[in-house]
Amino acid sequence: MLLTILLAGAVLLAFLLAGPARDYIILPLAKYFWMAKGIYASFPQAEYWTFLLVAIFLMLGFVLLRADWGERDREERRQSFPGDVQQLAYWIARSRKGIFSRWHLARRLADLALEILESRGSNVKATRQLKGPGWNPPPAVQKYLETALRTSYADFAKRSASEPESSLDTDVNLVIEYLESLVESEHDHSHS
Numbered sequence: 001m002l003l004t005i006l007l008a009g010a011v012l013l014a015f016l017l018a019g020p021a022r023d024y025i026i027l028p029l030a031k032y033f034w035m036a037k038g039i040y041a042s043f044p045q046a047e048y049w050t051f052l053l054v055a056i057f058l059m060l061g062f063v064l065l066r067a068d069w070g071e072r073d074r075e076e077r078r079q080s081f082p083g084d085v086q087q088l089a090y091w092i093a094r095s096r097k098g099i100f101s102r103w104h105l106a107r108r109l110a111d112l113a114l115e116i117l118e119s120r121g122s123n124v125k126a127t128r129q130l131k132g133p134g135w136n137p138p139p140a141v142q143k144y145l146e147t148a149l150r151t152s153y154a155d156f157a158k159r160s161a162s163e164p165e166s167s168l169d170t171d172v173n174l175v176i177e178y179l180e181s182l183v184e185s186e187h188d189h190s191h192s
Contacts, residue, residue, distance in 0.1 A: 106148035137178050144170040
């Protein structure tokens with residue numbers, strides 16, 4: 001039914017707008033194409049081919065030069081890629097602004113804690129447990145890292161909506177200081 005109404009409306013509009021469409025669209029376009037054909041026919045074919053070949057060589061030269069510039073651009077981008085510390089600083093700054101950033105930062109710190117424990121000889125990859133030799137964080141830090149390991153972003157978002165005080169609201173500086181102390185103590189033991 002709707003298609004029939006639209007088709008009838010289009011036919012009616014075609015009859016009503018036939019004159020203005022011819023006067024303002026069809027005739028000006030026909031004049032333009034007639035003039036373009038006249039200009040095209042006024043030049044010998046050899047000039048068109050010469051122009052076309054010059055344009056192709058210019059584009060080819062530009063592409064070859066640009067390929068070298070593109071390599072330099074990729075190299076500069078590769079060199080300017082932020083390192084782990086810069087990325088962590090970025091997430092720390094963002095963690096004050098939103099739930100996802102807080103969860104993501106906590107998850108990165110928890111993964112870092114797992115790496116530290118693994119480097120100390122713990123089998124944390126299989127157990128995903130935060131315990132091992134020399135591991136004795138403050139309870140708030142332990143709960144923060146365990147919550148990050150055991151929740152997805154969706155779980156954390158639901159939990160923060162129902163519990164305004166979350167374990168991921170722990171001061172990030174405490175967590176970072178504890179992880180730094182572990183790395184520093186490991187570094188000191190390896191030089192002794």
